Amino acid sequence: MRPAIALTTVSRSYGRGDSAVRALGNVSLEFPAGSFTAIMGPSGSGKTTLLQCAAGLDRPDSGSVRVGELELTELSEKRLAQLRRREVGFVFQSFNLLPSLTAAQNVVLPLRLGGQRPKRGTARAALDRVGLGKRARHLPAELSGGQQQRVAIARALVAEPRVIFADEPTGALDTRSAREALALLRSLVDEDGRTIVMVTHDPVAAAVADRVVFLADGQVVDSMTAPRADAVAARMTALGA
Amino acid sequence: MLAIGLRTLRTRAGSFLGAFIMLAIVATVVASAGQLMASALRDPGPGRFARADLVVRAQSEVTLGRGEAQEIISVPRSARVSDATVTKLADLPGVERAVGDLSVPVSVSGRDAHVHGWPAAALTPYRLTEGRAPRMADEVVLDAGVAHGVHVGEAVRVVTPAGVRTLRMTGIVARQPxxxxxxxxxxxxxxxxxxxxxxxxxxxxxFDAQALRTRLGPGMEVLPRSEASAADAGNPRALAQEELFAVIGAGGGMTIFVAIFVVAGTITFITDRRRREIALLRAMGATPGQVRRMLLVETALVGLLAGAVGCGGALLLAGTLADALTNVGVAPEGFTVRPHWIAHVVGLVAGTLVALLASLVAVRRGLKVRPGEALVAAAVPQRRLGPVRAVLGLLALGGGVTLVIALSHDATAYAVLAALCFALGVATLSPLLLGHPAALLGRLIGADGASRFLAGAGLATGRFRVGAVAGPIALVVALAGAQVISIATAGEAVREVSAARVQADHVLVASSGGGLPPEIADRLGATGMVATEVFLLDRELSNGSSAWPAAGLDPETLDGTLDLDVRAGSLTDVRGDGIAVSTRLAEAGDVELGATLSARMADAGPRRLRVVAIYERALGMGDIVLPRALALEHATAPLDSAVFVRGHADVEFPTVERLTRADYFRALDSELEDGAQVQWVVAALMLLMAAMAVFNSGAMAAAERRPELVLARLAGATRGQITRAQTIEALATTAVGIVGGVAIVMASLAGIGNDAQAGTLVVPLGQTAFVLALGATLGLLGTLLPAALLGRARLTANAGLRE
Known part of the structure; x- marks a missing residue:
């Protein structure tokens, strides 16, 4: 079966001249459809850059990124934006929501950006799924961190994307909210068959995934299927994180 | 997408407020200028000629220059029309009646008025309410306003250009506005x-008016009734529109320049603070085009709203502005504003356009936001001076240098414009030109002590922030400073030259401010001076788009009253078509003794003039000396503006005010101050914008610096240490701004040595100190006030994540 996402010899550096930092060096990775992958590694190992390149948020200096049939490195900014609307959903660590829009408006934002007029109940259904049906009219400032994160997950669902990218989705949450958010993500893979790529620091979060990929200094150094939290933690300690 | 922008606008109303207020001020200025111009341009109306169908007069337009630089100037009063012309017009087929009309400026019991012939009364019509028409040469009919308190049959003393007449009032007509x-x-x-x-x-x-025009040829003008009042020399509205337009145009244009610059800074700042929001939208699938549209629509809406407010403001303000312009003598007496819709359109367009132009930089920066930035917690944009900004800044500086070098012969007049160019350039390049010195200052003071350390570090890393505040401070100091010094220098030059020129023991002037009948000077054998103007048609001599100021003098009376310091030829030859010109004019146009100049007189009448003398002391009098008879013949009002008397002046004449030499110079001073006021009216708007910019960027800088200071407090800094650090930063920023402004003033006045009209550079101590104090006060208030207000906010507010 064709992987949902395939990265082939992707390199990305930041800065110029002497101050250039190599964030990714010749990384090749595949994310099978319907899988839940966690990406781990010490700070500065290139996790976030990998995610950005895979999601079409950033362009690699060289190499190829395919999402489904599409070669992202060949797409224009406009086509990339359209791809993000339809094929891809995002959940971030913080500042997930536009402060000026209500929860419901934030949820349907990708549809609105695509020029669609969302059907009645679309936002409500997505919010119900994350248990926030009653908070549709609240502004982000009126929601707790865990609730905001769940609104973000609802938004990642609304366009029914094949892939969801999550960057430290539990980083700013307390233990209980984190557990709820992770359970939600897990159910998206198990029940809806979506593909999730999640960057995290947290071995407990990584243990929810099917597979953990370890990065160090811009290289894939290891991977682990059916991960357990203690084994992940031990591997991370070995990497010096 | 539009809805998202609108919602953003609503929640971000606070940050847009600064931009909004400035845009509203610009729109108010532009719409007011529009109202004034529309009122001035409006068909002058029939005025006193409501009952006439057409009005014929001698040509009133003077064309200066050729091609693109061509200017058409309309003189207030054209040349006289002869009796024969009236008869000829009356005999034309289709003409039922032809009435010769005239206006002679007179003074009746201290009030300025105009004499007309009785047949012209029917043209308005002025109707008799009492008594009868004048039949004898010593009879007169007054309008009810002038006649106030005088009864029919009583005598009235009228001061005419031909002397004082005692006339008998035979009737009263209703007065007209x-x-x-x-x-x-x-x-x-x-x-x-x-x-x-x-x-x-x-x-x-x-009747075919066009056929009449063709028949009369280019020497005559035929005005329809709607424009007829332009031919009424007694109508104050017929006075110089050119000066009004020049003042409004210069003021409005320069204000818009400053506004675009200042608003651009604000909007760029707002956009920078929204990077994460833009990044999030991009991550959610907004295309760059959508982001651009959102930013443009937002600013356009703010601009449109500000434009609407400005139009309302203009309706309230235009009257006051018209009064101010009338007071300083730019607009004619009785000038009123009649609102016109076009000015509203202009105001709305100006608000929107300035907002859009100002947002161009911001949009460019907004489009550079990478969608990936939404993933990073604290996305602090690396600031570098972009190539566009650098080029714009260099262009402005280059413009200033060009002005200073190319127009150094007129340095005082262009000093403020040069200062504006330099200041905009410096402010555009402020992170470089002002930020680096501030950073240096920060390193010097940051050596020891926690507050000094904090302040030093803030100055060293915040070149853009410091530059954004110091730039407008430099702008204020530069504009006000250049203005103060150039006005003082030009004024002092006029004073010096006048003191050397005027040797008379007494000077007679009209107490009403008008002029004196020529008869007075003739009777005293004194020097009567007719203030008038001459248009020189040669391209090199056109004096821009203005006439040359000229004086009509009788050369044989000058001994002991006026010393013009003749350099070549002799003033005694100033008679007939012989004239004298100033050395400045002679040098500007390479005019030599004996040259013949093609000229139009103050009434647009053509004349060839021969240069018979060249003199030095022109400032405050005029660059051309005409024979007095010639000047009187063509002047708008045939009166002496001043009479210079050697020895004792024994004159009994109403309306005459006798000044000693010292009094005369004092009066000259107050006249110079009136002139300066016009320039301050123009500058005031720019200064207001620049001052607003100081506060605005001060507030923005405080908001940007605040999270760092909150972090410093969390790390254990005391409130006092933070306050001291902020004060040191404010002092350094203000000092750099003021020094920058002073440097700009010096640069913009660099060419003054070449300005023949300038004399020595005069730096008025009091006013200069005031300008510096103004810069310091604005700078410190603008930086510390917002910091103090923000400082009250809770310390626990999240330091990094929220904006």
């Missing part, structure tokens, strides 16, 4: 005037 009128018999009035100003025609239906 705007002007005060006296009527004498046509013959008596014509004797005072020397001819008609215009001919009013009543014509049969179907």
């Amino acid at each position: 705007l002007q005060s009128a006296l009527f004498m018999t046509d013959r008596a009035a014509r004797e005072l005037s020397g001819g008609y100003d215009a001919v009013a025609l009543t014509v049969a239906p179907g």
